[in-house]
Amino acid sequence: MSRYCLYYWPQIPGRGEFVRLAFARAKVAFSEVNDISTLQQLTSPQEGKTGVPPHLAVPILEVQNGANRFYLSQTPAILHYLAPKLGLDGEQPGVDPEVTRSQVLQLALTGLDWAVEAHDVHHPIGVMLYYEEQKDEALRAAQAFRSERIPKFAKTCRLLGTKTSIADLVLFQVLEGLHFAFPHAMEKLASSTPQLGQFRRELSDELRAYLESPERRAFNDGLFRHYPELDPP
Amino acid sequence: MSRYCLYYWPQIPGRGEFVRLAFARAKVAFSEVNDISTLQQLTSPQEGKTGVPPHLAVPILEVQNGANRFYLSQTPAILHYLAPKLGLDGEQPGVDPEVTRSQVLQLALTGLDWAVEAHDVHHPIGVMLYYEEQKDEALRAAQAFRSERIPKFAKTCRLLGTKTSIADLVLFQVLEGLHFAFPHAMEKLASSTPQLGQFRRELSDELRAYLESPERRAFNDGLFRHYPELDPP
Numbered sequence: 001m002s003r004y005c006l007y008y009w010p011q012i013p014g015r016g017e018f019v020r021l022a023f024a025r026a027k028v029a030f031s032e033v034n035d036i037s038t039l040q041q042l043t044s045p046q047e048g049k050t051g052v053p054p055h056l057a058v059p060i061l062e063v064q065n066g067a068n069r070f071y072l073s074q075t076p077a078i079l080h081y082l083a084p085k086l087g088l089d090g091e092q093p094g095v096d097p098e099v100t101r102s103q104v105l106q107l108a109l110t111g112l113d114w115a116v117e118a119h120d121v122h123h124p125i126g127v128m129l130y131y132e133e134q135k136d137e138a139l140r141a142a143q144a145f146r147s148e149r150i151p152k153f154a155k156t157c158r159l160l161g162t163k164t165s166i167a168d169l170v171l172f173q174v175l176e177g178l179h180f181a182f183p184h185a186m187e188k189l190a191s192s193t194p195q196l197g198q199f200r201r202e203l204s205d206e207l208r209a210y211l212e213s214p215e216r217r218a219f220n221d222g223l224f225r226h227y228p229e230l231d232p233p
Numbered sequence: 234m235s236r237y238c239l240y241y242w243p244q245i246p247g248r249g250e251f252v253r254l255a256f257a258r259a260k261v262a263f264s265e266v267n268d269i270s271t272l273q274q275l276t277s278p279q280e281g282k283t284g285v286p287p288h289l290a291v292p293i294l295e296v297q298n299g300a301n302r303f304y305l306s307q308t309p310a311i312l313h314y315l316a317p318k319l320g321l322d323g324e325q326p327g328v329d330p331e332v333t334r335s336q337v338l339q340l341a342l343t344g345l346d347w348a349v350e351a352h353d354v355h356h357p358i359g360v361m362l363y364y365e366e367q368k369d370e371a372l373r374a375a376q377a378f379r380s381e382r383i384p385k386f387a388k389t390c391r392l393l394g395t396k397t398s399i400a401d402l403v404l405f406q407v408l409e410g411l412h413f414a415f416p417h418a419m420e421k422l423a424s425s426t427p428q429l430g431q432f433r434r435e436l437s438d439e440l441r442a443y444l445e446s447p448e449r450r451a452f453n454d455g456l457f458r459h460y461p462e463l464d465p466p
Contacts (some may be wrong), residue, residue, distance in 0.1 A: 103305065113289070
């Protein structure tokens, strides 16, 4: 029996939320550390210390198995590691489970790419500058994102069997975030993609207890941000 | 014995090169298809066809095991699937191989993030516009990338044991690409990071036969691009 601890920023859902959804769906307990000085320590490169891969950023998952303990970062790597342990590795009749697991990783990566593109809309120049410093560029990026990229990504959906996987959880969270950040663009998309609406309702049901709990973090100032000027009616 | 086929754009090294390096390092044969109409067909969503995950983009790997055949996209998923089959899954004394494999995936993802950031420097507004249409923004993005992001990413290096893994191959290709795109910035970095220079020499030796072959694709117009104005002396 493993013990899990998630290290992530306080308040924002961000990339940590994808990991939280996995534990919530599996009803597996985990602890969380949001203390910023601890996070900074974990993401400071430990020069010359082999065997400890450097962590570029949170989320970081700490896994304790008896006397063994290790840390893992990068959201797709964390989700892929957890998937079989939490029963979220997907299932396809007659298909080698290793192949299914790789395909689930593929779909999770695509969902996370979508989230990164949504983020880059409001930070087209770079993450070191505030939105207000790159607003003109963001207006242009948002136009391209709404007209080209949202419809393209929207064709990715729950396609691997009927068992909820980490890829489904990623897609669900991205769709929730996009509805928050680009409500008008997503509303326009809804009529041509009814399967996405059904998918959101199914996953909302599966995750209801968590989504209605105080642990669920509201979208605010992270990956998905709502700037009305970036999503005109 | 599996048969492998890589589907990728013609000419550019791009993300396909990470997969090519894995086969080259393992000395395992594979075929490659660069025909654009075939690529477009593979990345066109097949609506309603369950069991076939949609592919957002190439590279796509086709794997044939006897009568079974499947397709896998997303570079990290392809590399992670191939790693144990090609002996590129890394090795750490006394560490559970599954943990090592997850940590190798983590490092590969970080290297690929670096490549994406290098790409976004010359396309800060979006991939649908030409560089020339977003050059002012690119100048600002390049300044931030050179001063903040290159030094931060450079602290990620070959830290897991001594066996070459997919993460090492990713880091090698990214460093080669950065030396092509940002020669001055990388030169400035060299004195403070001698281990990166040694790493590049080691990997160049391991991959020499391939790097000197006509199959090796030169950097030109893909992820890594050299615009002198984005890398002043």
